[in-house]
Amino acid sequence: MTGLAPGGRKSSGPSSGDLARRFLVLVAARTPAGRGEWSQAMLAELDQVAGYRNRWRFAVSAARAALVPPDCGRFIRFALAALAVTAAIALHVLVPQAGLVLAVAVPGLTAMCAWIALTGPVAAHQASAAGRVAQAAAAALIVACPVLAIRQIAEYPGHVRGLQDAAAVVVFTCAELAASLLLVLRRPGVLGAGRHSGLAGLAAAVVTGSVFLVQQPPGGQSDNPVVTTALVATALCAPVVAGVLTAITQLAGSGTFVPCLRAGVSEVLWGALLTSPAATIAFLLTTSHRAIAAEAAEPVFIAEAHQQGAASVLAWVAQDDAGGALAVFTALTLAGMLVFLLSYGALRLAAELSRPAPAVLAVGERPPA
Amino acid sequence: MTRARKPSAQTAAVLRAFAAEPTSWRYGYDLVRETGLQAGSLYPILMRLADREQLEARWEASQQSGVPARHLYRLTAAGLALAAEISPVPAPRTLRAQSRPQPGVS
Numbered sequence A: 001m002t003g004l005a006p007g008g009r010k011s012s013g014p015s016s017g018d019l020a021r022r023f024l025v026l027v028a029a030r031t032p033a034g035r036g037e038w039s040q041a042m043l044a045e046l047d048q049v050a051g052y053r054n055r056w057r058f059a060v061s062a063a064r065a066a067l068v069p070p071d072c073g074r075f076i077r078f079a080l081a082a083l084a085v086t087a088a089i090a091l092h093v094l095v096p097q098a099g100l101v102l103a104v105a106v107p108g109l110t111a112m113c114a115w116i117a118l119t120g121p122v123a124a125h126q127a128s129a130a131g132r133v134a135q136a137a138a139a140a141l142i143v144a145c146p147v148l149a150i151r152q153i154a155e156y157p158g159h160v161r162g163l164q165d166a167a168a169v170v171v172f173t174c175a176e177l178a179a180s181l182l183l184v185l186r187r188p189g190v191l192g193a194g195r196h197s198g199l200a201g202l203a204a205a206v207v208t209g210s211v212f213l214v215q216q217p218p219g220g221q222s223d224n225p226v227v228t229t230a231l232v233a234t235a236l237c238a239p240v241v242a243g244v245l246t247a248i249t250q251l252a253g254s255g256t257f258v259p260c261l262r263a264g265v266s267e268v269l270w271g272a273l274l275t276s277p278a279a280t281i282a283f284l285l286t287t288s289h290r291a292i293a294a295e296a297a298e299p300v301f302i303a304e305a306h307q308q309g310a311a312s313v314l315a316w317v318a319q320d321d322a323g324g325a326l327a328v329f330t331a332l333t334l335a336g337m338l339v340f341l342l343s344y345g346a347l348r349l350a351a352e353l354s355r356p357a358p359a360v361l362a363v364g365e366r367p368p369a
Numbered sequence B: 001m002t003r004a005r006k007p008s009a010q011t012a013a014v015l016r017a018f019a020a021e022p023t024s025w026r027y028g029y030d031l032v033r034e035t036g037l038q039a040g041s042l043y044p045i046l047m048r049l050a051d052r053e054q055l056e057a058r059w060e061a062s063q064q065s066g067v068p069a070r071h072l073y074r075l076t077a078a079g080l081a082l083a084a085e086i087s088p089v090p091a092p093r094t095l096r097a098q099s100r101p102q103p104g105v106s
Helices: A019-028 A034-044 A052-068 A070-094 A096-119 A129-155 A163-187 A197-215 A223-252 A258-295 A299-307 A308-318 A321-351 B009-020 B028-035 B039-051 B076-085 B094-099
Strands: B055-059 B071-075
Touching: A019 A034, A019 A052, A034 A052, A034 B028, A034 B071, A052 B039, A070 A096, A070 B009, A096 A223, A129 A163, A129 A197, A197 A223, A197 A258, A223 A258, A308 B076, B009 B028, B009 B039, B009 B071, B009 B076, B028 B039, B039 B055, B039 B071, B071 B076
Parallel strands: none
Antiparallel strands: B055 B071
8 A cells, every 4th residue: 555545646634624524423423333334434435535525525425324224215215205295295285275385394394304213323322211201201192193183173173174184184294293203212313312301391391281271271262362372382482491401400410511502402302302292282272262262253363363473373273274274283393393403413513523533543443343 | 145136227337346356455435436426325335235245345454654444345256246147247457457556455
């Protein structure tokens, strides 16, 4: 070996500011068990690639190969992409009230969640007993979602335009919940699941649900839309609160800021996975009851709902469009998860890039399998 | 394990690249440039071939100090048989093989 790369470029090894290499190192650490050797091989090859753009192109492409199992990744990717496109067309045709953006976003985000759950490496740590309780509770809530949604539609059949609307909404809601269930049970490592992940989110959900029931007992009606809006905001913010509490708790114990912030964002994500379906159910049932009553008694209420951006879901229901309302709920849940996921990924990446460059393997040393 | 279906065009391209120099150990980035495939396409193919024992891999033995060891690949007899199945093996590129520095192996 002459020390020259095959292309004739002298290989100088990674520089301290080599972000492409750091990125690939970060991904290599998340490679599924048994593929570690391949990640190290790709890292070594990256050192032979010249040029900023070429190095990033190689690193990003290699990252995909490192994270996705080769035997199932392609099939799952194509199958989910085909399903998402088909579902988007079906949703746009069957529930045109949902709009084109929602018709594309809902199946697309659902497919993305399913892809992460099916092809991503699982979490490095086994769930603790408390974490398993949170998992089980989340799974139960998710399974309860379609049951309660169907019950809601059956209770107010006059508020569904037709069987096509109802069937499409139920199918899409079930698909979204199935993706959410996969994420909760599989605990993909890319989402940063820790041993106790979801516990704080579950506690937040229980508190929010309790407040919700006290303020809005089943069958009860409130004439104060501000109270409902505040409760909904609380339900949607519960994961964030859980994340902040987690970060503060860890910060008090360790005093290191970045890992605590990372743990907090991780908890936000898992809290969202746990509370979003529950919030969806409670919000749907309550607002439907109230909107239906308001429509019969006071048409002005419907106009007010139209004027309030935060009450746009209520407007859907008030327009006798339960299908549109469900589509909005579904999109809200998935969009929230996407935001949390992207925030978490950006934070992890920033934390890894800010670390000192990892040492390269010594001559002849074998990377860990 | 015997492959039941026809290899994809990308897998065939990788097999042809190996079969052109059947005794040579090849680098991953070498194959990326020769086949035109992205790393994200090439490495899953290499993994699959290795899982089916159609490809053998080794870590480079001699290397510059401070430079990570590189992985080397070569088709096994089963891999060469698969390559021969998909297309006639092209004539070995002797000139190129001679000019290329041969990597040491452990």
